[in-house]
Amino acid sequence: MRNMLSDKVMALKPSGIRKFFDIVSEMDDAISLGVGEPDFDTPWHIRDEGIYSLEKGRTFYTSNAGLKELKEEICNYTKRKQGVTYDPIHEVLVTVGGSEAIDIGLRAVVNPGDEVLIPQPSFVSYEPCAIMAGGVPVIIELKAENEFRLTAQELEDAITDKTKILVLPFPNNPTGAIMEREDLEAIAEVIRKHDILVMSDEIYAELTYKEKHVSIVEIEGMQERTILINGFSKSFAMTGWRLGYACGPKAIIEQMLKLHQFAIMCAPTTSQYAAVEALRNGDGDVQEMRTAYNQRRRYLMNAFREMGLECFEPFGAFYVFPCIKEFGMTSEEFANRFLMEEKVAVVPGTAFGDCGEGYLRISYAYSLDNLKLAIGKLANFVERLRSEQK
């Protein structure tokens, strides 16, 4: 039979950590620091609301864009947190995780040949989604000396007359970097000047450890050109519920809704009922989880200082991104040896873009006891590597 597969899909690189994944999952006794989801269970009152909705027989489709109550609560929440107003009827779309919003958001605005600016290191989906949307991904390599923030100059340098949209992934997975108000103001100027769109993926918005998270939509003139993506996975520990949302200008949301309608129909109904409860009564849970993450973050930063491992202090998400260049091996070699010799899994920085070379992503979505155990092993390993170098 001749090759029946799509050239475009065939050309997509599989996720960089797949290979590593497979090795780790076969090692039963491996400790992992590689998880990209909260260790907390979904708060019970939220789960209870999901169960209750099933008991009441709410097992049907919702309207395509999502439950009315949920869209209203999303608007209340965005108003409460970011001080920005969205119209629940025309400017909100409930999606299957933030991931779906990334996919259909790009497909809604990209024409063939349009350039999509993607700062890296960043989440693995942006590049393939841009390609499948017919766009040309243009990578902006973020730098450790800028604490992996996007600068106005870097943005300016990447823009051409084909640039359509900038993906803005902060707080960032895998680096833990954040963008503060003055950082955003600087890039907003460039964005307005060149009249481009922004897709701001703020799935980790609740998890910042400095000031409260600032969204680009708070900056003047940005709401009208931004697709704001958020969701319940990270803030409310609801990864398996698969629920996210996009807020944006009516013209864009309308087009996204078409794609969502034809491909998905609607986001899971049970999850939507649970999410209403999360937004109404979940602030306390979020605060509690944020406090716990922050304690672990401080613990890790201190541990790295003690073992002399270079790492900028990240103020967002639940990742740290230490530098391992001193050992003269690639991220993947380091991660492989660490796994084989100490049975601890960390994710090589290159899984999130070539410029992640020389770094590791370490997740602190683990209890302090687990972290202590794993970090003790990292200290041993680092010491052994240093003595080998002598």
Add this chain to the structure above:
Amino acid sequence: MREELLAIVERNSRIDLKELAVILGVEEIDVVNELAALEAEGIICGYHTMIDWEKTSIEKVSALIEVRVTPQRGQGFDNIAERIYKYPEVTSVYLISGGYDLLVTLEGKSLKEISGFVSDKLSTLDSVLSTATHFILKKYKDHGTILAKKNEDTREKVTP
């Protein structure tokens, strides 16, 4: 830092001082001073160990007793509460709103010991009007800790 510190030591009073300072983002000396202040102010009243006696071979029985009493003029419930909490087998005494007045928890070696306490000591106190004793059959959760089963990490080991 006070509230966060209390929340941590309430869960784990054995936590190392240096580690406590690190995760709170303060100096160790500040933690030491704050703990001393909390103890002096009577906010931290003790450091206990949670034991699931069920898992040992040691026999223990515990009970909740609802007690209705006549409050005394000028003393309210304090006097009678004191007469009850002074017994060492009494582990807690609460003044309660609602259908009865005091909730007393009790630990003993056997059913007999507890029923003996109730009939000989508690019921015979002058201001005690009535008692209702509930024996605890199983503890599922105590002091915010689930005793029934251990939580397992069922997440995929590596995810983007």
